[in-house]
Amino acid sequence: MSTSTRAVTAVTLLIGFYLLALGIVVGLIALDVALYQASGTFRPGLIKIWALTAAVGYPVVRVVFLTRRRKEDGELPGVLLTRERQPEIWAMVDRISERTGVRGPAEIRLVPEVNAGVMEESRLLGLVPGKRHLVIGAPLLIGLTEGELESVLAHEFGHYSNRDVRLAAVTVAGRRAILHTIGGLHHRANQHQAQEAAKLAAKAEKRLAKGRKPTTEQAGGGVDRVLAKLFTGYAKLYFRVSEAVGRRQEYAADQVAAQLAGRDATAAALRRIPALEAAQNFYLNRYATIGWDAGLLPPPGQVYGGLQHLLSDPKRRAELAEHALELPEEQPDPYDSHPPIHLRVAAIEALPDDGRGPGAAGPALALLHDSERVLAELEVVSLVPEASGKHRADWPELVRTAMLARAREAGEDARRALTGLGLPPTAHGLLDALDAGRAWEFTDQLPKSEQAAAATGRAAREFARPALREELAHATVVALAEAGLAGWELSWGGPAELRLPDGFADGFDAALDAACADDPDTAPLRALLAAAGLPASAAAV
Template structure:
């Protein structure tokens, strides 16, 4: 019933827009007919301004078509992946996808067009989840097939696109805007029911433990993927070389420090996830709690890495999705090629922050500002107003720690007092002439977190050859 109501309301939005534009146009014509051209012109301008965007968006959306993207995973090339897909689709009681695409982004989605079913599977999920967790993700998506949630996907795709296009900007008539928000409320309620149904399918097909773990891990894996791209894959972009990308992400996730960080992130993301009546998914903590109450689903988790289902995937597939080009290189080779430029870029960012904040551009200036308790001068006001004061402070600490560590590394590397080595638990390891390993982030973080520790950190930096302090 709510699905039908949502579609009726979606159609009603455009009927309302047409009626509004048509009514105002009729008034404009009447004003012209009674000899009031000025009033007619103004009314015509209002008609075009209020009804025009919705009508134009509708015309654009009518010709829009969802198109498959990403790297196609052919059945004959990836039989192990398709074997699991066929098995899970059978458990879900539905026909499986006809086309599987590997895409960038930590997400999975199903849709269909003209009877052809598509599955989009995010590369970070394949690289970061176990086979059991990945099976749960697939089973959840097939639950949408079995529940008939994708049958109207082409129609709703065009309708939602038209709605989004017509609501762009700030010149939307209040009644149209209110109607759109009411539609979003009804559609979100229906979508949440769809997600609960798909979760039940995931538990039945893949097991309760795998389903719960997949839910909790998917978000943190997405965050880890973003950090991996920023911190490590950026080295490949600088050098114009292609490292083993999936293997690199697995090494990143397997580092003890990252394992701990992801566990903490799972807990925080589940606890702090905001909720809204407009959300299309129930909060993860609620979904996990509901799964614990479902009967059955006691299958053991297949702990093999998810990417074992993609045996034989060519390196250029991941490179294509991420946008990395160039001849192959190992990760240690990339650090030697791009590491100095990377730390220099971060050091320049800290100098710029010091200049803009008037704290000072040198390393000594930054340490002095930290000693005065002026950390937040360097980071400025938060962009996200929803963050709490504690969250803002933590982001500031993490940002300045990273920039300060790179500034220290830049000075030592530039002076030939240290070399850079790969570190999957942080940005780099600094190898000193005597062979000692130095972790610059661990070294400077106490000074960033506690103004009273600055003198101690300053002495340690001087002891390893950092000048000008």
């Protein structure tokens, strides 16, 4: 089936979706009329049948035809990149528009996702063209070269030249309508099921009160659940056809990108984007939001812009290069509008060498004028409202404070245990507990596994000893960090690195072993703390 045929089929199926709903309603009405005519006169039994058909038809009319769907916001997400403020990005877009011979976008917006996309405000199922929009993900600017970015944008213009954006408006509208209907029917079914479950529970309670056994009857979703399954089956057919169109469009747009930006630049961009998406997720989880719970965020512009620090680290660059070379070989998904990335790359790399190489090697971020300010604006429009209440700290302070806050939180069990024993919740308080022979009283207050909780005597102590050693080590580190004698340093190549006082690490393990022995000796660890400059009164857990 050709792409154009599939497109027509997708539109036909969208129309058929509404015809299916209308057919159910008309069929029920016709059934009611036929039964009345067959009876020859009005009979009370017809009321029950009419009530049943009304119970089936009402959800269809209510959900498909009468429920008002939320209108999309008039303002698109992201930061508007105007021609006046971003002439270099617009120059690249204009150049691609001229070479493809298609009308370019009316506006360009910067978004935080690893994505680029085009959309058009078309009307009448895409027959009447409208305002065009182009969105560019900030991570693409940060992680791609100019040549690779040009291929990504050329791919999006390939959708324009193939008129994919008009069909996309139809398929997206169809997807939204069908999902809205299915979701609405399932919602009604869940409400019906909850009501039935409450009635059955009350009935069971009454039977038990009378000494009778409750029934095994289960609550169901009623006719709404049946209708939801019917429309779900139709949805699967619609998605298979419409997403098949999307996959062919992606291959065609890749070909346009290769023609405009070159085979090698297009293949390199396709390989790099999955790695870049993985790097973005890793960066946001491990770096940008490391201080969220402590009320901290990176400096303005660095929540997204800090990704370039990660990508500049030699170790991370090597990991990303390996990721780009070893693309996963995924099976095509009939419900995905994009083919597996390894198949797209293979199709491009199979093209003849055009001699153009990887294209301009400069960082794409250089095209964005005043990038730090623009990325700060992107934070304002894309971060959750709670972000506005966070304190902005430079990276070293952010990591030190965030890691210390996590360490304090991890020491809560030890603090509670020491307080429960009437001892100061400090590292020296824990050492005092060891000297007083109360080590196992302390560990008894800590959370433990089922196996450890069931152990007794010597076995119980052997289960508890690692926990005791871990809590003592943790308390010591936190005490030093609280006093400013130790702390965590930022590393873009790995986890934050703990820095202890000079010479402290040399005797730390042996001092911990001595303090946690059956015959505890806390003197070595106390000596280490004193030599580091930590007074006993400052050794908080």
